Amino acid sequence: MLASAVVAGLSAPALAAEETPLKSLPYTPSLDVSAMDRTVDPCEDLYQYACGGWMKNNPIPADEARWGVYSKAANENQRYLWGLLSELSAAPQPAQLGRYFGACMDEAALESAGLQGLKAPLEAIAALNDRRQLPALLAQLHRSGAMGRAFFSFASGQDFNDATQVIAFVGAGGLGLPERDAYFRSDKGSVDVRKAYVAHIQRSLVMMGLSAAEAARAAQQVLKAETALARVTFKPEERRDPYKTANRMTLAQLQALTPGFDWAAYRSALGAPAELPVVNVTEPRFLKAWGQMAQTLPLAELQTLLRWQLISSTAPYLNKAWQEEHHAFYGKTLQGVPQLKPRWKTCVQLADAQLGEALGQEFVARNFSPELKAAVIKMTDQIKGVMARRVDQLDWMGPETKAKAKEKLASMVNKVGYPDRWRDYSAYEVRGGDFLGNVQRGAAFEVARDLAKIGKPLDRGEWGMTPQTVNAYYNAQMNDINFPAAVLQPPLYDAKMDDAPNYGNTGGTIGHELIHGFDDEGRQFDAQGRLKDWWTRKDAKAFEQRASCVAQQYAQYTVVDKLKINSKLTLGEDLADLGGLVLALEAWKQQVAAMKLAPQDGLTPDQRFFVGFAQWDCSHARDEYARMHARTDPHSPGRYRINGVAVNMPEYAQAFACKPGQKMVKKPADVCKVW
Structure with missing residues (x-):
């Protein structure tokens, strides 16, 4: 249900107010007369009549791209979870959630670690001297958090033909700009965004050790390759047509689509089931073009692309310099957000993303009767x-x-409030003082959990959102409507x-x-x-x-x-x-x-x-x-x-x-x- 409205003449960005953890969720009524603007005729503009006061009294915080009733409620939820996680992390021997949050908040450890946590994948990319190594290398990157960013995604999904069964899905990826036409529009704003993107790539590669000249050449190579992939990628509205994305194939047909890429080797390295009767390829034209690129692009350029995909997907979890560089493009340029999110907010959001149902049990026990x-x-x-x-x-x-x-x-x-059966995170190893490692192991845990569903009957009790999410959704293949506990709170x-x-x-x-x-x-x-x-x-x-x-x-x-x-x-x-x-x-x-x-x-x-x-x-x-x-x-x-x-x-x-x-x-x- 989340959306945004554009208001003419917004004031200068609000400075982020000093926020503190909450011990309980604040109360705001679901009809707030102070949020109204009764000088407006509701017969001319209901929105301004009902919301004019709210917009005046709630300027967009400096670390946000948009601000609304939903996002403000979500922020208050996060402040509440911040308090809860702070208590858990302060325990003498913190359990999983506490260790995760504590490691995330340890910025000194993050600064001293630098790129050490990426040593193994960077060495694997540097060692790529034979295209036959690519399947195992992509599997390594996908397991550690670059799923979808490194060229494509491989996951489970319900069979379009038989929704009771779960099969493998291969999806398009590899783009660093928000959607395919961002690579082709010729208006000044779009051209400026592409220039800013290339500059961002170049700065990032310099931070990785390339010279300015090398980074400039490499950034142009990245843009050229991504533009070629964008040309064969669906537009956002095309992805809404399920008949376009329903492309059931045998493994032999998938292999024929990308003859130079060994899918058996990739599946084995990723940990996917060895027996896959069918696979759904959401965008066959993309996959075919990517397969050709993977075989014809010079190995040095392929390595450049992989380095960029790795660092762009990992930058938010590195030290402050990397976070700021990532924010400079994805926050400031693309969304106009002047300020990086405070560390506590990043850590709460990541705990929600990687240990969401464990956090959800704590939230529900305190807030959902x-x-x-x-x-x-x-x-x-x-x-x-x-x-x-x-x-x-x-x-x-x-x-x-x-x-x-x-x-x-x-x-x-x-489905109302929370799942009947909570997710088991016992196989997810969380270590104190190893934030990036926790993120990577969390990604690997989720990939393994997701792939384990392939070939098995559907679990209709599974949720796609955590209970503390201020949102709701309908799942067409599950045919269920889902209302997390947090969307059922005031206001x-x-x-x-x-x-x-x-x-x-x-x-x-x-x-x-x-x-x-x-x-x-x-x-x-x-x-x-x-x-x-x-x-x-x-x-x-x-x-x-x-x-x-x-x-x-x-x-x-x-x-x-x-x-x-x-x-x-x-x-x-x-x-x-x-x-x-x-x-x-x-x-x-x-x-x-x-x-x-x-x-x-x-x-x-x-x-x-x-x-x-x-x-x-x-x-x-x-x-x-x-x-x-x-x-x-x-x-x-x-x-x-x-x-x-x-x-x-x-x-x-x-x-x-x-x-x-x-x-x-x-x-x-x-x-x-x-x-």
Whole structure:
């Protein structure tokens, strides 16, 4: 659900305030009247009306690219986890989590280590004198944290044909810029970014010991090679088409795609199962081109590329000089972030990434009650019930497709709070005073854990987010909706608040994730999570016509400068935003049908529902980030995730007595409506 909004005329970057660990999560209400700007007419701009005060009072911190209700809640979570991890690391004999955090916070040890932790992979790259060594070398790099950055990724995934089975997936990688067109756009901003990227590569290689002249030549070689790979890489919107990424192959077919690369040797060195009946290659054209490059590129240039991929994927875990060099391009240039994150925040985020469910047990035990879980499950069941009734009432969908839609809905699993079975990290060795080694061993542990799933039946209890993550998601192949404990805390779900803002906020989030099962991408998967067309041709066409209304609307919105939303990329999220709030509104009406509701804070109950909805994404972003976000992220900016939804809901205009001709009122014939 995370997104950003662009606000014209942002003030200078705020200096990062001195932050301290928290012993408990702070409370902010899910409808905050101080976050509003009541000088704005809600019939002209709901977002500014609901969020104007929040944006004024919450400038973007100097170490952030964007700042919103979600990111602020996540930051408060991190401060709470900082306190928890600090206590664990201060124990006389700290256990795994405490040792990890303590080693990460030991900056003196980090400074003295230098590049010592990369000695083995750098020596292996230097020793590459025969292309037959490449499979084992790539496996070594992939195990230690460069998976995906070093040319490609190799992981487990659900079989598109049979979602109960887990098979191997090979994905495209190797690019240092955010997406493929960043290598080809000719506008001044894009040209400047490429120049800055080359300068960053050059500086990094000098730090590794190359002369300035050698580094300059090598940086150009890197850009040339990455540009060639970008040419055969999918655009972000292409990756949203599951039929393009579903390319089942036998091992013989995979080997034929890259004849000079020994996949058996790679799998053996990586630790993948020896027997792989099938492999899914997400981008065969890329893999074929990469295979040719691996055989024709001079070995010295191949070594240069591998060194760059290793150091660019490892720099954030090295000493301060490397962190700052990495931030100079990926933070400042690409996202406009003036300041490096404080060390505590980096260490909390890494603990979450590498020991997330161990940390999650601590978080849940202190912050997620059985009563809260029951309340959210009730809301989820209500919203699923609304969806079932709405499917029955659709005038554009025939009975055959309706039956399949209701079957999928009935099969959809609700996951609320945390997994039923916690992940076992006992095989992950964490050593005090060895931060980079811990990161590398953590990467190897995760690669091994992931590869072990190949060839086995699917574990439907697995989660893709940790409980302390302020976010939610739908998994099309699992056909489940997932709401971590941290997204069910104030100011998102607020047990102290009346139902209206809770249904507008959390209800909208639940509806959003549910609708993902029926958006332009999710609708292509059936009740069992198979990539299978269950729509009649007539009904599919009717859906596409309604979805195109949303796409056309969002394509008109300006992100920053003259850059418009890429509505082909954002369509699924835009459909989920709209459909999700429609479901939440009806569920709330049913919840309060027998109640007599009075206005509060100068807002009617209906107005509280919509303001509660709008305030989930009060946010703003730096221009640099907004540009990158528009080209890579499937979510529209926050302003349009709010106004773009409300303008399609006649109930909103009724709630605020808006009149025809005002910006938040569409002509009835122009209203976009799918579900």
